[in-house]
Amino acid sequence: MTIKPIRTDDDLHAVFRHLESIYQADEGTPEADERDVLMTLIEAYENQHYDFGPADPIEAIKFRMEQQGLTPRDLEPYIGPSGRVSEVLNRKRPLSLRMVKQLHDGLRIPYESLLAGTA
Numbered sequence: 001m002t003i004k005p006i007r008t009d010d011d012l013h014a015v016f017r018h019l020e021s022i023y024q025a026d027e028g029t030p031e032a033d034e035r036d037v038l039m040t041l042i043e044a045y046e047n048q049h050y051d052f053g054p055a056d057p058i059e060a061i062k063f064r065m066e067q068q069g070l071t072p073r074d075l076e077p078y079i080g081p082s083g084r085v086s087e088v089l090n091r092k093r094p095l096s097l098r099m100v101k102q103l104h105d106g107l108r109i110p111y112e113s114l115l116a117g118t119a
Contacts, residue, residue: 003037006045015042023068039108057095058088060113061103068107078102 006012019038025031055063064070072085079085079099087093095103100114 003034003041006041009049012042012045055113055116057114057116058091060109060116061089061107064107064109078106 004011006015015038019035019042022031022035022038025035061075065072065075072089073082075085075089076082079088079095079102084093088095088099095114100111103109103114104111
């Protein structure tokens with residue numbers, strides 16, 4: 001594993017392309033360690049160069065679903081039965097703290113995004 005700083009948007013895109021190939025790595029493997037380091041580098045670069053602000057929680061979930069090719073059924077372990085997943089994705093039910101924790105732990109969606117807009 002050769003890791004270099006991300007200095008440009010071209011570097012960022014190259015890291016994203018590589019990250020796609022190791023994103024599903026099993027925990028405890030060298031690939032999982034590399035994934036975690038690359039995600040930290042990406043986050044640092046984006047925080048320095050872009051002002052995203054916190055994402056809307058539902059949009060953050062949908063974005064992660066798109067990134068990982070997930071279906072609503074894949075969210076059931078994090079949110080609950082299919083009816084509850086549908087209600088959450090259609091903004092008819094708010095996320096509970098348990099859902100937020102499970103989405104964060106399981107899909108690595110930042111707490112800041114999942115809790116955006118809550119009082």
